[in-house]
Amino acid sequence: MRKAQRRLWIVGAAGLVLVAAGALAMTAMRDAMVFFYSPAMVAENPPEPGVRVRVGGLVVDGSVERPGSGGANFTVTDGAGEVRVVYAGSLPDLFREGQGIVAEGAFERDGVFTASTVLAKHDENYMPPEVAEALRASGHWQHGEGEAGGYGGEAGYDTPPGSR
Amino acid sequence: MIAEIGRFLIALAFIACVAQTVLAWRGADKGGRGPAAEAGRAATEIAVLAAGAAFLLLIASFIRSDFSIAYVAANSHVDKPLPYKIAGAWGGHEGSMLLWCWILALFGLGLARIGPRDAALRSRSVSFQGLLQTLFFAFLAFASNPFERVFPAPIQGSDLNPLLQDPALVIHPPMLYVGYVGLSTAFAIAAAGLVQRSGGRELAGALRPWALAAWTSLTAGISLGAWWAYYELGWGGWWFWDPVENASFLPWLLGAALVHSAIATEKRGAFPGWTVFLALLAYIMSILGAFLVRSGVLTSVHAFALDPERGVLILGMLGVSAVAGFLLFALRAGSLGEGDGFEPTSREAFIGANNLLLAASAGVVLTGTLLPLIYEALDLPTPSVGAAYFNLSVNPLLLAAVVMMPLAPFLPWTNGGARPGLAQMKAAAMLLPVAAVAGLFIWSGAPLLAVIGGAVGLWAIAGAVMDAANALPAAKARGARLSASGRALAHAGVGMIALGAAADASRPPNIDTNLVPGEQLEIAGRVLTLEGITRADGPNYLADQAQITVSGESSGTMQPERRYYPAADQTTREVALKSRISGDLYVSVGEARIRDDGRTAFEVRAQYHPLIWMLGWGAIFVVGGGAMALAGRLRSQAPVRGASPAAARMEPAE
Numbered sequence: 001m002r003k004a005q006r007r008l009w010i011v012g013a014a015g016l017v018l019v020a021a022g023a024l025a026m027t028a029m030r031d032a033m034v035f036f037y038s039p040a041m042v043a044e045n046p047p048e049p050g051v052r053v054r055v056g057g058l059v060v061d062g063s064v065e066r067p068g069s070g071g072a073n074f075t076v077t078d079g080a081g082e083v084r085v086v087y088a089g090s091l092p093d094l095f096r097e098g099q100g101i102v103a104e105g106a107f108e109r110d111g112v113f114t115a116s117t118v119l120a121k122h123d124e125n126y127m128p129p130e131v132a133e134a135l136r137a138s139g140h141w142q143h144g145e146g147e148a149g150g151y152g153g154e155a156g157y158d159t160p161p162g163s164r
Numbered sequence: 165m166i167a168e169i170g171r172f173l174i175a176l177a178f179i180a181c182v183a184q185t186v187l188a189w190r191g192a193d194k195g196g197r198g199p200a201a202e203a204g205r206a207a208t209e210i211a212v213l214a215a216g217a218a219f220l221l222l223i224a225s226f227i228r229s230d231f232s233i234a235y236v237a238a239n240s241h242v243d244k245p246l247p248y249k250i251a252g253a254w255g256g257h258e259g260s261m262l263l264w265c266w267i268l269a270l271f272g273l274g275l276a277r278i279g280p281r282d283a284a285l286r287s288r289s290v291s292f293q294g295l296l297q298t299l300f301f302a303f304l305a306f307a308s309n310p311f312e313r314v315f316p317a318p319i320q321g322s323d324l325n326p327l328l329q330d331p332a333l334v335i336h337p338p339m340l341y342v343g344y345v346g347l348s349t350a351f352a353i354a355a356a357g358l359v360q361r362s363g364g365r366e367l368a369g370a371l372r373p374w375a376l377a378a379w380t381s382l383t384a385g386i387s388l389g390a391w392w393a394y395y396e397l398g399w400g401g402w403w404f405w406d407p408v409e410n411a412s413f414l415p416w417l418l419g420a421a422l423v424h425s426a427i428a429t430e431k432r433g434a435f436p437g438w439t440v441f442l443a444l445l446a447y448i449m450s451i452l453g454a455f456l457v458r459s460g461v462l463t464s465v466h467a468f469a470l471d472p473e474r475g476v477l478i479l480g481m482l483g484v485s486a487v488a489g490f491l492l493f494a495l496r497a498g499s500l501g502e503g504d505g506f507e508p509t510s511r512e513a514f515i516g517a518n519n520l521l522l523a524a525s526a527g528v529v530l531t532g533t534l535l536p537l538i539y540e541a542l543d544l545p546t547p548s549v550g551a552a553y554f555n556l557s558v559n560p561l562l563l564a565a566v567v568m569m570p571l572a573p574f575l576p577w578t579n580g581g582a583r584p585g586l587a588q589m590k591a592a593a594m595l596l597p598v599a600a601v602a603g604l605f606i607w608s609g610a611p612l613l614a615v616i617g618g619a620v621g622l623w624a625i626a627g628a629v630m631d632a633a634n635a636l637p638a639a640k641a642r643g644a645r646l647s648a649s650g651r652a653l654a655h656a657g658v659g660m661i662a663l664g665a666a667a668d669a670s671r672p673p674n675i676d677t678n679l680v681p682g683e684q685l686e687i688a689g690r691v692l693t694l695e696g697i698t699r700a701d702g703p704n705y706l707a708d709q710a711q712i713t714v715s716g717e718s719s720g721t722m723q724p725e726r727r728y729y730p731a732a733d734q735t736t737r738e739v740a741l742k743s744r745i746s747g748d749l750y751v752s753v754g755e756a757r758i759r760d761d762g763r764t765a766f767e768v769r770a771q772y773h774p775l776i777w778m779l780g781w782g783a784i785f786v787v788g789g790g791a792m793a794l795a796g797r798l799r800s801q802a803p804v805r806g807a808s809p810a811a812a813r814m815e816p817a818e
Contacts, residue, residue, distance in 0.1 A: 006505050009513075014520055017561075021524035024557040025531055032553030033535075035545050054548060068759040070678050070767075090676050090754045090767050093398070093726075093735040104548075 038134030039081030056102035167311040177214035178301040185294030196283025215266040234314035243704040258310035280370035288356035326729040336388040343382025349374040351447035364436020364500035368429035379419035380790030387783035398737030405554040411453030418446040421522040434512040436500040444489035506578035514572040521565040570627020599623035610670035617666030624659025646796030654789025660782030667775040678765040688772035690716040710753040747774035
């Protein structure tokens with residue numbers, strides 16, 4: 001095969017794969033991007049009901065109720081706002097009052113947030129970056145909180161099913 | 165005292181790395197022989213010994229529970245079982261960085277001993293490896309000292325994260341690091357070759373065994389992590405497209421591309437520039453992975469607790485390595501020579517296409533992983549990019565690569581003499597519809613991607629079997645036989661992974677409920693009865709153990725546990741598994757709750773994972789195949805007595 005012809009082949013194949021990859025990525029991204037809202041942002045400008053978002057903050061002490069039928073309901077706060085979360089699944093092992101968590105789901109029309117996933121980090125010193133940012137923004141960040149030590153193991157969110 | 169010695173040893177190793185860089189460079193200028201090259205080689209030994217001794221001292225401090233060392237106090241506890249005390253040495257940031265550095269130095273020693281045959285190229289690559297070592301040892305010595313003292317010393321230590329107290333997690337990080345860090349040798353050889361103006365073919369031949377060893381180890385490390393996630397995290401998944409997983413997947417994808425393109429370059433001179441570029445990029449992705457895991461910039465499953473300053477330093481190392489590598493590439497790529505021509509139906513063409521698809525997958529994964537960071541940098545609301553994105557964008561690309569994979573071994577190299585084995589090609593092509601029908605049959609009612617994945621998996625396995633049947637009798641030399649078997653085995657493993665992943669994507673049953681002792685649940689033709697909850701405390705934890713009897717298929721008892729580790733104040737789940745060829749029954753137990761009628765119920769999660777063993781064995785096959793291909797390659801490289809070089813070239817190892 002002549003050189004030019006071969007180049008054409010290579011460029012054509014590479015172009016094809018790149019276009020395909022780009023198109024796949026763009027379509028996939030449209031559905032898969034989920035934005036984070038702090039409780040303060042929710043109070044100010046709530047997302048449309050039914051739109052998938054992430055909400056995070058500290059779990060309010062005494063707000064957790066576990067219905068006999070299963071699941072758990074709780075309130076998260078960043079000091080400037082509160083969001084009530086309804087969750088039907090099994091809470092992560094390290095879910096705790098006073099701890100920073102991130103919940104993914106959608107708001108109902110009545111303002112309740114129905115979560116399909118609750119993420120809690122398996123390290124009490126760890127704070128999800130979005131939650132830390134939200135606490136800082138609302139002025140409720142205590143210095144050293146969540147940054148203690150700068151050490152800690154490789155660890156896991158305990159992520160319940162339904163998150164995939 | 166141990167801490168001070170450890171600190172000194174790290175400083176010594178750092179100095180040895182600087183010496184290695186400078187001396188080996190001078191040595192390479194003198195043709196790779198003479199006192200400077202020798203001294204550079206000696207420096208690699210000092211670096212290995214000093215870093216190794218420091219690592220041993222750290223382990224000793226863990227065994228002695230010396231909590232005056234901050235890192236030991238943060239990752240150990242007096243009550244922890246001995247193996248996990250030892251594993252604590254690489255369970256956190258500083259210690260794992262020391263391990264990383266030591267492995268980096270070991271690879272430096274390896275390059276000096278059994279590196280490229282050309283002495284000048286070898287010495288030059290030892291020098292580049294020394295540069296990479298210097299960067300990381302500096303980071304270790306000045307920003308991540310594992311021997312930092314803490315005062316006053318805590319009495320008990322705050323324990324290694326209980327989730328990490330697990331056999332798979334003891335060996336997962338070392339395997340992973342051998343993979344990550346091993347790619348540095350490909351970088352060093354590629355950069356050295358550019359400086360030396362080596363030809364592309366020679367360079368590809370020199371770096372291929374190193375890339376293969378690193379990639380094989382990376383495969384093993386990632387698989388162990390996936391296995392651990394499956395049975396330890398207690399919710400039944402094995403891959404989550406978490407940023408940190410992606411961080412290991414990026415070098416894996418590029419490494420997979422590299423070990424294939426290097427074959428085409430070495431044997432036929434095809435795409436030399438691309439092979440060298442990949443060798444540089446794969447290690448840069450390793451450093452990017454280290455940055456993502458250790459800087460705390462991403463919300464991730466496994467992130468080390470954060471330190472932004474460290475992140476900046478790792479970003480600096482990333483920048484230095486990338487600029488040095490790509491600048492060299494831009495200036496010298498011309499000397500690699502132009503690729504030889506090839507036909508579109510040749511093996512080179514298929515390897516090229518496979519490389520395109522793997523590189524495109526890497527690009528798509530990189531985009532999804534970094535997008536949140538880009539948004540944040542632009543001060544826009546930060547999105548998270550979930551599994552849906554990766555499944556939809558990466559899976560089709562990888563499936564296309566797996567469709568092409570079994571055909572390539574039947575294709576001849578362009579100038580290989582023989583025309584395509586057309587009959588073989590046809591026979592192989594016939595397998596695709598057969599596999600498709602079989603796949604449809606097995607996963608009827610399953611999602612489309614699962615059906616396609618299953619069919620493609622079967623197709624790949626069938627192709628690998630045919631490849632073995634075809635290539636093994638033809639291979640005369642032991643090395644060639646080993647290489648061919650390795651290829652077939654690894655390709656079969658890829659097919660098995662596709663099949664297992666497809667089965668997993670077919671939405672297998674998952675029941676989340678709560679049971680009062682005596683109550684039952686039904687899953688996949690089995691009835692599970694919660695008989696009761698008993699105490700089963702361990703050395704450093706308290707545990708509730710559920711007694712569950714299974715009737716129906718695979719009857720027996722299952723005992724999942726819920727453990728509480730007081731030292732770390734953490735709760736974990738221990739999953740109970742019942743494995744059969746058809747699949748795994750998977751049960752974990754969660755917290756208790758009071759029902760409205762006053763009875764205590766326990767959360768029970770039951771799942772059925774069809775054919776999940778395919779994933780595990782597939783990974784073992786890929787790793788075994790990689791190891792065999794490496795052994796075959798080393799064997800055919802060794803000089804054969806009585807055989808002329810031309811005769812050796814007649815039968816190249818694959």
